[in-house]
Structures are given as C-alpha cells and as structure tokens.
Amino acid sequence: MRRRDGPSGCLPALVVVPLRAARRVTGRAPTRHEIGRGLALRGRIWDGIADLAFNGVVVAGVDGRVAAVGPGDAVALPDGLQVIDCVWIGPGVTDAHVHLATTATSGHDEMRAGLVAVRDLGSPVERLAHWRMAAPIVVAGAGPRVTGAVDPRPDLRTDLCTDRAGREVFAREPVGRGLGVRSWTYRSSLRRGTASRTASGIYAPGRNAAGRNTQDWDALDGEAVAVVDSPAAARRLVASLVADGVDLIKVCVEGVDGTEGGVSSGRAPLHQSDLGAVVDAAHAAGLAVTAHALTVRAVEMALRAGVDELAHVPLEPLPEEVVERIAAAGVAVVSTLQCHAGVGPAPARNAALLHRAGVPLIYGTDAGGASSRPPGVDPRELDRLAYAGLGRLGALRAATSGAARAAGFDGQRPSGRIEVGAFAALVGLPADPLVEPAAWRHPTVVVNGHRLIGA
Template sequence: MSTSTVTAVTTTITGARVFDGERLTEHTAVRVADGRIAAVGDDTLLRPGDEHVDARGATLLPGLIDAHVHLLPGALRQALTFGVTTVLDMFSKPGTVRDALAEAARPDAADVRSSSVGATAPGGHPSMMYAPFPYVTGPRDAERFVADRVAEGAAHLKVLYDDGTGGPMPMPSLDVPTIAALAEAAHRAGLLVVAHVSTARGAVDLLPAGVDVLAHAPFDALAGPQVDAVAAAGVAVVTTLSVADGFPDGAVLPLLTEPDLLTRLGPAWRAVVERQGRRWLPPHLPDFAVAKDNVRLLHEAGVTLLAGTDAPNPGTVHGASLHRELGHLVAAGLSPAAALTAATAGPAEVFGLPDRGRIRPGLRADLVLAAGRPDEDIAQAQRLVAVWKQGVRADLDAYVGSAAEQDGLAALRAQTEKVVAAVRSLLPAVEVRRAEDDELLGHVRRSGPLWEPVTVFHAALAEPAEREEAEDVVRRDGLACLADPWWVEEEPGRWTEARIQEAHPDRVRVRWADPLVAQPAHGQWIDPRAVRLRRHRP
C-alpha cells in the first residue's frame, strides 16, 4: 500500500509516563482512534483488537513543533523521523511552499505552516539565498504584499528588520512605519506577525509596531529595561540558539557528537555536516553565550519562549536540531519540562494550532515515545522509540537513502553555492602580486573592519590586521610559507603533516611527511576547498 494512502489504526499505548505538553500527568495510557486521541487514562483503556504498544520505561510526549525552519525538499519527511510532527516555516518561495503543503498531506511527513515569502527591503536579508522575490518599498505596499502571501497559502507573516548591525555586513532594511503597516494588514487578514530581529535595539524598536513574535534571541546583550519591555509587550520569542552549532570552537560540529541523533542522520547528511565544519570561518566568532544569557533573562521575566532551529543553517538539520535546541534551552536555565513545553504546547498556543501540542482527548494523535524521562533529563528526548502522526506510526528509517533525501541535499547544495557566490561578490578577496613579475603571492580578504592575509589557496597566514599590514604579510610570507610544514585535516579532528609541492587556487599537491604512508612519488593532489590546511610555523 502506498504511504500516501495509509490509514490510522486504533492503537492503545500503555505503561507510559505521559507528559501532556505542560506537565507530567498521573495517566499511564493513551488510546488513539481515527487519527485522534480518543482517551487518556490507565491501562484499562486497552480493548481487544487494538494495536498494543507496551511503553513501560518510556515517556509519551506530544509531537514536537519546530517554530523556525526554512524548507527544503523532503524536509518534512526528515523532520518526522526525529519526532517533529509540525514545522513552522519562516521564509520560503511559493513553489517550495506549494510542494511542502502537498507533502504535508502524507502520513510520513510532518505538517507545516508557512509565511511564504517574508517582507524585506529591496536587497535586504535574505536576498543572498532567495532572490528574486517580491520586496516591500514602504507602507503603501503592505496591503498588497499581505494579500499575495495569503494567496500563496501563508498562515503567518514574516517581516525582517535587520540592517546588518548584528552581522558581518550592512544591508537595506524595512523601517518601523512600514513594519507597522504590514502588521496592521496582516492582523486584518487573520495572520500572526513574526519579526526577524538580531539585536536588542531591533527587538525593542518593533514592540510598538504590533508584531506578535520575535524570531531570534538577540545576539547582543539585552539590558534590564529592554527585557522588561519585551515582557510587558506580551510577545513570544523564538530562541534559535541552535544557530551557534554552526560556529564551533573545534572542527567537529556539535550535532555530530550526539550518538542518538547520529544514528538517524544517515551517511549523506553526516557528510554534509562534516564539510560544514571544515568551511572557512571568521577568526572572531560571535559570542553566542550572550544570546543564551538573553534567553535566561527573558525566561525569568516570564516571556513565552518557543523552540526553533533556523534549519538548515550550517550545523543544523531538520528534526535533529530541535533536540539540540532543547538542550540549549536547558543550558540557558529552563527546566527540561519547560523546554519541552517550548516545543509542544507553547508554539501550538502562540501560532493558533489548538488541535495539537498537548495530549488530550479530541486532539490530533501526533505523539512521540521516548525512552527514559526527558522531562527530567532533556537528552533522553533524543532516544526515540516511536513517532505517530495523526495516529499513523512513522517508519523512522524510511527517509535515509530516499529520493526525498537526495532532493533535499541537492537543494541545500544549490542554496549554499548561491550564498557563497553572493558573499564573495560583496567581500571579494584582493589579489596581492609581486611588482616585478606580477606573480600572484596570495590575497587579503575582509574580516569585519580588518583584512586577513591568506595564501593563493586561501589558507590563513596571520591574524587580521589593517589592510596595508595584511598585504605586507602576504608579500613576505605568501610564497615563503609554502616551504614550511603544513597540517592537512581531511577528516574532522585528524590532522596529517605534509609538505606542499605545488599550489594553485583550486588544487594543492602535497607529500605526506610520514614516510610509511603510501603515496605517489610526486605527491598527491588535494582540493583546498574540501579540506582544512593549517601552516605549522617553525
């Protein structure tokens, strides 16, 4: 039978600890019929002919909700294999949304609510990834923009208020009057308004504009009066602390250190995350501890927090990263039970989804069975035993190796290449050549307000400095450094010493220092874009 025509059976789960979305209850059993929760009680709910699930030693949770994603083909199927039964999309193009809404009708895919295209200024965030798409030029565009999004199937409106202050480069941004006009038009259309902000000032700026949800805990410190203002406004905040997972202290991204998630990730996605860990990163990373502290302050002030991942940003994967987000919330000061509420009852309440997010009679039978006590130890939420969407038990192994997985990987690759090309066009590396013969010695590239000296194959030569100083480093060391020992990381955490025989921007010929390693007599060609090379200064 096709997965798209599978029907729910009557299922009774007994012997479970039941967390209803807000607290652990006294119930031990749940009976599911016709895709809904028929009854909640004790083991006497079991009837002859029911499919019986013995859940002793496990905890039954509502299906998880990721309150901030961006769609890829197959993302809904991947999310479901990690217990995420609903995702809230915060910016995707109309064709992607149409495909996702069709996919969400399948029992083997998570449900979805989308903003479709978000409202941003011409050339504003996230143009690098999604352009071309409709822009908003001022308040008079608000009514038409909202109407067009409703026609595309939007369930909420996303607005973007970000001039780049909290990131690496300036960019155009909507102003507050325009966002206020958009919020008014969206509310008339019955849509919730989610505002992308990255700074404390940005968050407070938008409170009078009538937005309902702030997407992202600010990356700079919230002052006490700002925390109080957010709390008094009654807005919810989608935390997205998982963004930090793409900027690790070491080479291995945190998602790869979670064994219970790794087993379901599959080799193709593991390889993607491994490569993301080897990509070029700025020498001075954002201080994500600030965002975590902001989450703590907001929680203590009584602000409603919602768990969201911003997947598929580097280091994040649909479904899997929501478990990382839960861990981040607990590290920020939430109890495990409060973190689970931020991924179940919380987003269901805020986004107007009264049929899910809790375990109560009459609601959708979107359920997750996890071994252990995740309401006491949040890491145990990763230990999935079973997942049901509308009463249909999901095949947790079906996504890995599927055509849906390949489609998602291809789409992510295309998006990544588009963003990399856009960044390079905005922050180009400047060639440094020898005056007498015009030989390329290396480059200097922007690193915030400074310039970083790099080799012809873009490996760092020294710390960022003023441009003139950086160029002097390239002239002095750009070719001379090739005679030094180098370390090559072909696999995360495994560095091998080598000598460079020949260097080009897209290929480097090396000879391994270890004489016992089998290698061609003239060395081995490697792609410097696929590995990390680090100079070993004598």
C-alpha cells in the same frame, strides 16, 4: 553516542551518527503506514498537562484523534488492537522556526525524528503549498521574508572567493559592527542591476510568483525574499500574501546576520514606516507578524511597529528596559539558541532575562537557516532552554504546547497535549527525555493523526 563540550563551552553537545547512516549500520529501516484500526502506546505517559508522568496507555483512534488515555487498568483495549511498548510517551514536538527550502525532504525524516509540526519562515509559496499537501507533518509558513530595498551605502567590503564546497561566493563583511559574524551570498543568487533573472527563480519587479502585481521577489538559494520600498508597496504585498494563504508574515528588520545593511541578502532593512505598514496590514487581515531582529536597535524598531513575535533570541545584550517592553507588549520569542551558540554569552543571558520577565520562549531551531543539523528534535536546543531557567520540563512544554500555540498554528493540530478528543500527535521514546534528552534522536514510534512511523 558520546559527549563533548559544546561550542559555547557551557553545554554538552551530542555527537550523533546521522539517521540514515545509523539505519545502514543497524539494518533497521523504519516503516511508514497509516494507523488503520488504531493503535495503543503503552508506557510512562506525560500528557503535556500535569507535571508528573504516569504508567498507562494512550489509544489513537481511526479518526486520528486520542480515543482514550489513562492508567493501564482503566483503559479497555479492543481485541486485536496493535500495542506498542515504549519507555516514555508524550506529545510530539513542534519546531517554530525552520527553512524548508534548504532542508526539504519528504517530511518523513522530520516526523521520524519526533517532529509533528514545523513552521517555515522563508520559502516560496509554491514550496510551502507543496509541503502542506505532501508532508506527513503539519506545516505552517510565512512565505517570503519581507525586506527593504537594496542598500546603496558603500560601507561594505565585498570580495569574490570560494566557499568550502568550492562554489563561487561574495564574502561581505560589515564594517564597524561588533557581532563578528561573516556572511556569504552565493553568486548564482545575486541580482545584476535592476533586471531579474527569472530562469534562476527570481521574479521580475512588480509581479510575484503567482503573477500578481506586487513587489520584487527573489529566490536566494531556494528561499524567497519580498522587497518593499514604501508603505503602499507594503500593503500591496501583504494583500498578495494573504491571497496566497500564508499563515503569518515574517519581516526582516535588519540583515539576516544582524547587520543593518542586510549584507547576507543584499537587501536593506525595512524602514520604520514600511515596517509599520506591513504590521498594520497583516493585523487587519488577521495575521500575526514575526520579526527577524538580532540587535537592540532592531528589537526597538519591531516593538514600535507592534510585531507579535521575535523570530530569534537577540544576539546583542538586551537592556532591562527593553526586556520589560517585550514582556509588557506580550511579544513571544523563538529560541534558536543552539544555532547562535558561537556568538558569545549574550543570547543565553537574554533568554534568561526574558524568561525571568515572563516572556514566552518558544522552541525553534532555525533548521536550514543558520542551523546545520539533522532534521528532527534537537536535544541541544532543549538543554539551552532548560539552562535559561525553564528547566527540562519547561523546555519540553516550550517545544510542545508552547510551540503549538505559536503564530500561524491553530493550537489544535497539534495541541501539544495528550487528552481525549485531541489530535493524536504522539511520540514514544526509548528513554525518559527529562533524564536523557538524546532519546529524541531515535524515537520508538511517532503518530501524527492517521500517520505512523515506527522502528
């Protein structure tokens, strides 16, 4: 493992052999099994509550909960109980912003790399339901991203070309925007006229994937988009998503690349009245709303509508009055700083201002969306949170107890804490991550309820 300067020039990025390749090189294949009669992890423990770690033992019981935790001489271990020695033991990490549709494995890769829970913000409800049943980690999700109708404005240049993999794409570049982000829409995912191509996973107008009467649903490269064009349609859509069992609602106040025209998905941003209708209907049903809002204008729209969370730290510099409004509204913000490292210093500055104002910053990577990285905990994201003013301990709290309380989770499974009776979501590492964050790349052992992955 070696270091080099990160894309922003302000942080060290890690050059790491991919996990599967690393196992081929080392010849060590992690095992997966149930914890059986329980097990004990022995080492230096950070319980997610205190500031300091202590030398001790934590016992995961047969019920998948923490049976005991404390100094080694204060915890009696039953005869024959499996004991695993680790340098550092702490709560597992929750990633509050992923896209399972494009990163989907069996879930074991995510758990093997230290994740015990993820929150998907843009996948078909069928895939979300499958992951909830099959994955060894906790999965919450929003179902499809909610956007506005197709934007007819002729202010976008569109050219047919190929991407690096040789696939035919439409390169759409917004005119007059200052973010410098170029977006790609795969030709196979584009709609033609008003008809939908059900063979490619795009559903006909007026019916969703489950056949209920709602609005138009698209599957864009495996991800889902729900389109609304009126407050009434917004309320019907939310009712359908509630019936589908989603944990929260995600709205796109602008295009996924920060443009008002929605160029990445061919969709327009939600109109203010439609956005307000989505938020009101979601709150009436007991669901929170997270907003994709990268520009100042989009953030202001989201605040007017009463959203509960921003799915990213915005990319445009936030005026102090907007930061104060975010703090006063109690709106949390998901970090996703590493995936936006190449757009300039504004995201890092915004994160520092938000933290200073008391806005909760939640660990999230956008894995499978803008982020391209191996599954699991990203030490670079933790470093960027630390440099925003949280420090490494604060960044770790944002990734454990902070993320476990994010909208869509119950704060109990996992809780981001190690205490007797809590759900056993534990990670044992070969080094102290407060000293060497790269230790997250190769955990010694990960326990999630009844599930165990160890080397």
